[in-house]
Amino acid sequence: MIISPSSLAAGNFVGLQNEQYAVSAGVLAQKNIIIGTFDEATFTLLAPNVPFRVYSPEDVGGKTGFGSMLHRLAKAVFKPGSAETWVIPQLEGGSDPAIAAGVLNFSASALVKAGTIYLYIAGDLVRVTVADADSGTVIGEAVEQAINDNDDLPVIALNAAGVVAITSKSGGDWGNDISLLIGNENNPDTVLLPSGVACTITAMTGGAGVPDIQDALDALGTGDAQNEDFFTNLIHGYGDDTATLNAISTYNGAGNSFVGNYKKEVARPFRSLCGNVAKGSAGLNAALAFAELRRETDRTNGMICVPGSPNHPAEIAAQVLGDAAILHSTYPQVGQIDRPLDGVWPGLKADRWTNDFDSRDIAVKGGLATTIVRSGTVYMQNIDTFFRPVSISASSNYFRQMKNISIAQNVLANWKQNFSGLKWTGIFICEDITAIVDATAKLKARDVKTVMDDVIALIDAFVGLGWIYQGTWSKSKFTVSLRAGLTGFNIYCPLIPSGEGGIFNTTIGMDTSIAILLQGGN
Numbered sequence: 173m174i175i176s177p178s179s180l181a182a183g184n185f186v187g188l189q190n191e192q193y194a195v196s197a198g199v200l201a202q203k204n205i206i207i208g209t210f211d212e213a214t215f216t217l218l219a220p221n222v223p224f225r226v227y228s229p230e231d232v233g234g235k236t237g238f239g240s241m242l243h244r245l246a247k248a249v250f251k252p253g254s255a256e257t258w259v260i261p262q263l264e265g266g267s268d269p270a271i272a273a274g275v276l277n278f279s280a281s282a283l284v285k286a287g288t289i290y291l292y293i294a295g296d297l298v299r300v301t302v303a304d305a306d307s308g309t310v311i312g313e314a315v316e317q318a319i320n321d322n323d324d325l326p327v328i329a330l331n332a333a334g335v336v337a338i339t340s341k342s343g344g345d346w347g348n349d350i351s352l353l354i355g356n357e358n359n360p361d362t363v364l365l366p367s368g369v370a371c372t373i374t375a376m377t378g379g380a381g382v383p384d385i386q387d388a389l390d391a392l393g394t395g396d397a398q399n400e401d402f403f404t405n406l407i408h409g410y411g412d413d414t415a416t417l418n419a420i421s422t423y424n425g426a427g428n429s430f431v432g433n434y435k436k437e438v439a440r441p442f443r444s445l446c447g448n449v450a451k452g453s454a455g456l457n458a459a460l461a462f463a464e465l466r467r468e469t470d471r472t473n474g475m476i477c478v479p480g481s482p483n484h485p486a487e488i489a490a491q492v493l494g495d496a497a498i499l500h501s502t503y504p505q506v507g508q509i510d511r512p513l514d515g516v517w518p519g520l521k522a523d524r525w526t527n528d529f530d531s532r533d534i535a536v537k538g539g540l541a542t543t544i545v546r547s548g549t550v551y552m553q554n555i556d557t558f559f560r561p562v563s564i565s566a567s568s569n570y571f572r573q574m575k576n577i578s579i580a581q582n583v584l585a586n587w588k589q590n591f592s593g594l595k596w597t598g599i600f601i602c603e604d605i606t607a608i609v610d611a612t613a614k615l616k617a618r619d620v621k622t623v624m625d626d627v628i629a630l631i632d633a634f635v636g637l638g639w640i641y642q643g644t645w646s647k648s649k650f651t652v653s654l655r656a657g658l659t660g661f662n663i664y665c666p667l668i669p670s671g672e673g674g675i676f677n678t679t680i681g682m683d684t685s686i687a688i689l690l691q692g693g694n
Contacts, residue, residue, distance in 0.1 A: 195629035197586040197637060199504060202497035202578075203402060204257040205442075206245050206490070207388045208409035209264045209342050211237025221387040223260045223401075236261055238323035241342040241409040241486075244294075247324065248490035249407055251514055255497035258403070260391055264343040265383040272347025272379030276315060276329075276336040277372040280308045287366025291315065292353040293325050293338075295360070295483035295517050302366045308334030311369060326350050326484070327376075340379060346409050347379035349449075351482040359548070360482050360517055382413045389423040398423070399433050399440040404500070404581055405493040406444040409486045412462060417473045420444050426469040428564065428571070439584040441472075443557070443577045445493055445541065447485025448477045451523035455479050456531060463539035463558050471559035471571035476541040478550055479526055480519015488516055492541075492552060496574065504578040505638045507672040508552045518545040526553075537566070541574075554674065570669065579639045579669045590630060601658050623652045623661050634667065641668040 210218060214237055226232045232246035233239075242259055249257060276291070282305075289300040289311075300318045302311055312331035319329035319338075327350060330337045340347025352373050356364035365371060385408065393400040406424075410416040424441055425432025433441040448459050459477060466473070476492050478485075491513055499506060518524060524545055525531040532542045532553060539560050542553040555574040560566065570576050590596075598616055602608060605617040627650055635643040650665040 195590060195626050195633065197630065197633035199502065200582045200585045202255050202404045202501045204249055204255055204405045204407060204494065204497050205403040206242060206249060206257065206259045206407045207262060207385060208241040208245050209383060210242050210261040211240045212263060218261055220261055220263050221391045223258045223391055225258045232259060239326050239341045241346050244326050244487055245407055245409055245490045248487040249494035251491050252495040253498040255501060260388040262383045262388055265381045269343035270378055270380035271343045272340040272350065272376045274338045274352050274376040275374035276338060276352060278308045278311045278334040279370045280306060280311060281368040284368035285366055289365060290355050290357055292355050292360040292482055293327060294350045295515065296325060298322060302369060312336050340376065343379065344381040345379050345411060347376055349484050350376045352376060353482050361520055382410045382416060385410060385416050386419050389419060396437040398438045399442060402440045403442050405497050406442050407490045407493050411486055412446045412475065417470065421470045421472045424472040439588055441577060441581060443574055444472055445474050445476050445489035447489040448475050449479060449481045449485050451480045451519060453525055456525045456535060459540055460538040466558035467539055468561045471557050474541045474555065474557045474574060477526060477535065478516060478543050480523030481517055483516050488513065492555060500578040504582045505670045507573065507575040508555045509674045511552045513550045513552065516550045518548065518550050573672055575672055576669050582639060583634060583667065587630065590626060620652050620654065623663065627652065627663060627665055638670050641670050
């Protein structure tokens with residue numbers, strides 16, 4: 173007898189069959205959450221600290237303001253590809269946050285020749301056409317129009333007799349990191365201006381204020397419902413603000429402990445990054461000093477360094493996490509070494525401490541994420557957190573590598589999914605399920621061996637996916653015991669994550685003597 177979807181007659185149908193509950197593991201889809209400010213003057217009805225899903229940078233710009241902090245961060249996040257992404261808009265903080273401003277002061281001689289001004293704003297190229305004999309005022313008007321016609325830019329411009337005032341669209345500290353440079357067609361390194369044109373640049377400054385990120389974090393859930401939608405990457409526009417990083421670290425769970433998103437009832441951790449473009453050895457030393465203050469507790473945040481880059485540091489960090497979302501939705505076990513950063517300009521060669529291996533090694537050991545420049549392209553190297561407490565040796569520090577956090581996200585998600593599935597719902601505990609003879613009762617009977625079988629199957633699945641180095645040791649060390657009062661099981665399962673291959677240390681020997689060949693090659 174077959175009860176088809178088109179059957180209409182009433183009836184109560186019950187059947188019984190033996191089923192095999194298979195244990196498997198699947199890759200967790202990465203999810204981004206972007207926290208930042210928006211155009212409050214235009215989007216007056218947008219509710220602050222309420223998450224909503226977005227589908228493209230244009231979608232974010234249309235809902236929060238083109239060129240706003242949220243839009244700029246979204247452009248960077250989506251650049252490597254599309255992953256599920258949400259935003260949380262925040263008010264800029266205070267009734268009147270200070271807004272950063274800078275100046276482009278153009279002057280022209282009587283012999284101005286036609287050409288193009290290559291203006292870089294936060295790394296974005298703006299081309300301005302100059303005609304023969306243009307005055308400073310005319311050039312300033314052209315610059316004003318070119319900037320204001322590009323909605324994606326993070327600034328607005330206002331010309332007055334060749335003096336172009338540049339103002340950040342977003343208030344607060346954010347605007348101070350918007351760079352203003354005159355470069356050439358291919359990069360912002362070398363100034364190339366039309367003959368007879370000069371420009372004096374006053375860098376962006378004066379922005380002050382960082383919103384309290386705690387309300388946005390709480391909007392992700394609190395208590396056992398923390399991060400209930402399981403966001404894997406948190407992107408924000410507040411840089412290395414200590415209060416912000418502290419709040420993120422505390423919410424996610426500080427130290428090597430079962431708190432925050434690492435709490436056993438939650439088990440949904442995320443990771444986050446801030447950017448750094450400080451130049452030269454002084455920039456390295458300052459970044460190391462900053463990281464040193466976070467070494468004992470912060471297993472969530474990291475700092476990605478591209479010294480001297482004109483790109484906004486928060487946008488660099490956003491692109492790195494956007495890239496992680498794409499890569500780790502398929503390969504959570506793979507690090508981001510040698511993955512390019514599209515559209516991120518390198519600093520001048522003299523400013524790039526990252527191009528020296530010893531400096532990169534010092535940086536990684538000091539809790540910094542690094543990059544390297546090859547043929548004008550910026551590539552990621554080690555992407556790490558600040559976490560490196562004295563109590564845990566570097567060789568055993570699981571939370572140091574961001575890719576290990578991705579493995580943790582997948583292991584926790586699959587473990588919880590397995591033991592909250594139908595097989596483990598509404599069970600009863602017995603000493604030996606083989607002693608249960610009633611076919612119906614047997615479906616819900618569980619013993620220690622049943623749990624052990626699933627643990628072994630999960631270990632095998634993790635090995636098969638390349639998340640852990642090997643399974644033999646884990647199988648020999650895990651334990652399962654009954655809880656007092658037969659209320660459940662206590663499981664302990666140690667795992668060794670697969671490594672991040674970034675070093676190939678080869679020695680090639682050469683000897684011009686052919687005597688060895690005459691000896692038979694031995």
